[in-house]
Amino acid sequence: WLKDIINEIIKILEHFVHTCDAYGVWGSRTENGRLYTSRNLDYNSNTGINMFKLVQIYDIAEPxxxxxxxxxxxxxxxxxxxGALAGQSAAGITTSEMNLDNSQTTFSGLPFPLRLRYVMENSHDLASAMTVWNATNNTDSMNYLIGSAADGAAYALEAEFNFTAQFPADSPIEAAATYDCGYPPNLDPTCHKWTWNQTEGRVPIGFPLPEAVWRTNHGLSPVIMKTQEPLFNNTVFRYRLLHDLFHGYGAAGVPxxxxxxxxxxxxxxxxGEDYFACTGQKLNGDNVMSIAYVPGEKRVFIAWEDGHGDQWRPASCATYYHLNLTQWWS
Incomplete structure (x- = not known):
């Protein structure tokens, strides 16, 4: 009954704004090679839900x-x-979810907030996480990111009905992803959503890097792209922005x-309109929770939206709380 209720709630919530993003970065790109992963929850803002923020610690005795x-x-x-909108385990597994609009979807199965809990409960590395993942059904169509401190790495997952595309760092499938913009007079008028400038012909859209994975709200698997619904511009902008940030840190030699x-x-x-400013613009975005995980050290930085009305601030402009989870985990 709980599974059915949560799936019905998710069906209703699908009608609201739901974007989100996540990344994983590690190895030579980070200080001491540690794994960092993330989770932004971009949803309907200024609803008053920030009064009900919560961290739940689970220690389930049943095998x-x-x-x-x-x-x-x-x-x-x-x-x-x-359920878990986001989370991490004492074994170093982190979970993140992002919307992925796709026509191939079902609500028959475990809803994603319970599925993420199931993965954290029963996994200790990426291999065991994928075993748990593949033993459960894809409900709705979503992107996910699973990180593992034991592996010092993460996977990006693109999931639709009966299919999950699994992407490690520097994926050749991601690098081969293209989009057909067409040629005049049949130029695709939406092609600017895939590229910085209007472009003709088949253009590359996947830009993977070593020791990093990330996703926003579109897929790069050819299977996923066949039934992907029309894109909105900021999903591609944020995908490219994450690439450019990681590339910039690497080029500068800054861990x-x-x-x-x-x-x-x-x-x-x-x-709001400017991703780089918390002042000098109208804060009318939808970032309600923002997380940076440090799973190998059982730490997390987490922020929620703050205030209400004209005083509302997105999570990404609010205070990030630094929690050391070893005080709750044995």
Whole structure:
């Protein structure tokens, strides 16, 4: 019954604004090679839900599949129910979700907030996370990012009905992704959504990098793209922005540390017309929760939207709380 109720809630919420983004970065790109992952929740803002922010710590005594003990974990979000909009486990698994509009979808199965909990409960690395993932059904169509401190890496996942595309860093499938803009007089008028400038012909749209993965709200798998619904401009802008930020840090020889990881996720949070400013513009965006995970050290930086009415501020312009989860995890 809980599964059915949550799926019905998700169907209703699909009608609201829902964008989001996430990244994973590690290895030579980061200080001491540590893994950082992220989660921005961009949703309807200024609703008053910020009064009900919540961190839930789970320690479930009942054994998991095959009698294995379940991992301790934390779920981040609001007091909307027992699912996880985002979270991380004591075993170093992190979970993030982003909307992916696709016509191939179903609500028959475990809703994603419960599925993310299931992954955190029963996984200790990327291989075990994907085993758990592939044993459960894709409900709705979403992008996800799963990070693993044990592997020091992350996967981006693009999921629709009966299919999940799994992307490691520097994926050749992502690099091969293209979009056909056509030629006059049959030029695709929406092609500017895929490229910085209007372009003719088939243009590249995937720009992967080593030791980093990221997603916004569109897919790059050829299977996913076949049934992808019309794009909105900022999903491609944010995908390219994340690429440019990681490339810029690498080109400058600057390793990403805590403050940089928070700065990157804060930059991507939708604030208003300008992604780079929390002052001097009308803050009418929809960033309601913003997270930078440090799973290998059981730490997290998390912010929620703040205030209401004309005093509303997006999470990415609010205070990030730094939590050390070892005080709750044995």
């Amino acid at each position: 998991g599949p095959n009698g294995a003990p379940r991992k301790q974990y934390a779920a981040y979000g609001f007091t909307f129910g027992l 990403i540390a805590d403050a940089d990881a928070v700065g990157i996720v804060a930059t991507l949070g939708i604030k």
